[in-house]
Amino acid sequence: MSAEELDDVAAPAASGSAAPSGAGADVAAAVSVRDLRVEVAGTRLDIVDGVSFDIPPGEVLGLVGESGSGKTTVGLCLLGHVRRGATIAGGSVIVGSRDILQLDALSLRRLRGRTVSYVPQDPAASLNPALRIGAQLLEVLTVHGVGDDRPARTERVREAMREVALPDDDAFLRRYPHQLSGGQQQRVGLAMAFVCRPRVIVLDEPTTGLDVTTQAHVLQTVRELTQIHGAAALYVSHDLAVVASLADRVAVMYAGRLVEQGPAAALFEDAGHPYTRRLLAAVPDLRQPRALEGIPGRAPSPGHRPSGCSFAPRCLLAIDECTAAVPDEVVLGPVHSARCIRTDVVRRSARVASMPASGTPLVDAAPVLAASGLRIRYGPVEVVHDIDLQLAPRECLAVVGESGSGKTTLARTIAGLHSTRDGELTLDGTPLAPSSRGRSREERRRVQYVFQNPYGSLNPRLTVGDSVRRPLRLLSVDDAEARRRVSAILERVSLDGSYARRYPDQLSGGERQRVAIARALVCEPEVLICDEVTSALDVSVQAAVVDLLAELQRDLGLSMLFVTHNLPLVRAIAHRVAVMQQGRIVETGPVAKVVDEPQAEYTRRLLEDTPQIEAATD
């Protein structure tokens, strides 16, 4: 296309001034998506179907969905891109006056980064490790011919750095990506996305790997920049709390379709689609303890989607008509609509908040597990200092901290996986050897460990049954008894007997984590160490797993050490919490007390920065 036409697309929405608010916002949407359909290449199977939304300049639309819902696919379509194996089969993405989906390769290349820009999930992977960050930012401007000469571009780069609250001096611009922290890398990613003053910016879970404090700062920056430059932002995320604290409007995706969209406050307060309601019920609440409800079943993958409403098979309110046809959008309020034929029933159903299932700890009894003066080293470097910790029988103690706080190291040391330590660690008063190999059979049986990532903690070459059975070697039970116990424990974690013959790659993430829990529980331990067991899972699956753990903890009388970075989750499951910072415990106490009246400065900051659904409805 000609340079003139390019300018038509590429003209910055507003150079520095705020977006026109209110009137005209609907008329002149910065980006307008209509009936977008993405298929698996060469088939008629839909990955994404019938997705329509507008984003006015200066607004943030939060696109929420669980893994496999198609939210990232929609985000990439705004750049005219689909990943390999998929094709855009229909619909339009209008930016300015042009349909991005009709552009040729050259025009697309000019458009990307200039008119529509992208901030990927993992900043470390998106920056070229061999180029200085200044050079990478400059390259964006040079490629798109922004700025008259080099000094002008350099000045623009400095401006972009200031906008994302990074130093703009030469020394900093000459750094390589690996010399920056994760938060700084993501800020550079934001600077790169904003440096050409795009009209539309797609953010694909940019804060997923960041600590809450860093996340809060990055979110603040996103909010400011979109408003200042009048850019329309699509914020793709699985985290409802993050979206609630950032987005003006929210769209919920399920199985490739938008099931509900509306203003953030209206959507979170008065959701019209049962899936939205169930998702909200699955999100842990920092302010009040509440049992988490998972959503049974799993989201259908492309090719296995039912006719009619995709959510119907998992919906408690489904009736026969639900499966007849894909529901039309029902208008619920100003720019608030849901694809459900029973919105009236859904909106009348009250949000029930039941209490968590965890039992009563025997706080007066002698601690089952105790650490005193525990110091842990990696080589010569001490990473965990002077830990004193008691775990009462039947108690769930949460260890909370950001990455690098030493919480996982502490958990691994207790399990005997990391053995360079000083200080005392006792089980029922008897000192435990540093390494699991130095411990007795009985000691090993009594302390079991569930790993963070269910995709790595099961041997892909062993069937579920064989994996779960391995700890039984500690008990020397005979074959029939072992089989009986394996199927009993699988049943206990709600997996039927047929799972014993399956391999891990035939299971979903939530099922895998259930298997890992079954493996840890099969020889009836007393202490269960859970290391970030839900951080790799979707929120609805996380809710189900946490609910299961709370139930098992109560019914089996387990003492549990629950390591997590997720404070709201602590409220749902733990009795007491220990907050770790840089290898030390800075505060410990009953959950309610620590959350409501934090004593340590660090705890207070952590609580402030934790995103909350209530942020949208306040």
Next chain:
Amino acid sequence: MSNEAVESATVSTVAGTVAHLGTPRGGLLRSALRMWRTRIGLLCAGVVILVAIVGPLIAPHDPSEFVAAPYAPRGDGLLFGADHLGQDVLSRFLHGGRSILILSVLSTVLGVGGGVLVGLVSAYARNALDDVLMRSMDVVLAFPQLMLALVAMATVGPKGWLIVLTVGLTTLPRVARVIRGAAVPVVERDFVGASETLAEPRLRILAVDVLPNVTGPLVVETTLRLTYAVGLVASLAFLGFAANPNAADWGLMIQENASALTVQPWGTLLPVIAIAVLTVGTGLIGDGLARASSGIDRGRADG
């Protein structure tokens, strides 16, 4: 931390979905067999192996029987003429494959077996033992394979067991390197940690948790090493170090008849072709397996 976890979860779901729709699942061998290179490789290697096995049964003459004048051309009932002593080339060719195949298979078994053990132990130990093992492997790797074998032959004399030993032991470090490389990321996976917390015997962890997860590279490496072993055993025979200098042997035949290549080419050509077809065949199989295993690894949900 959770970043990687969430990402890998997302990626795997996506990859899993696409793989599920794109290619039907199957084992390593089955997906390798879908490729033409593997099929051709199997055909090539199969024909040569068949010749080596059933050859002695269908040979028209005894391999050491004098049937014509030295270097007699084709004709007179001799399909490929006679060799430097007047023995039937075809019969010697049909008899000469067994020794080379047996020796190279045995030395590959020795080299791969030892290499797997050293590689797995090294990867799992991650301490001084790892360094000691791998540095001593490096020492062996510093010498050309053929040179070490020649030194051993020249010292002890050409014995069958010595050929197997030298070829096997010089193959070992090469396999060990590959297997260690493949096993290091497996050892760091959490399911190994899970076995650690139970304090399972180390050998059991290697056998149950680590070895089955490096079978892809292992199979590929085995076919590659077999290819090299065939070449090496043939080279040794060509250089005069055959287990039995009077017996029919492809390597030996090349050496014996090479000087008359212009007059009676068959005595040299037949074994050369057989060895070439065999090595190309095993090479193609290895290539097919390598492609299949990388394809499987890409589609698998645990990367």
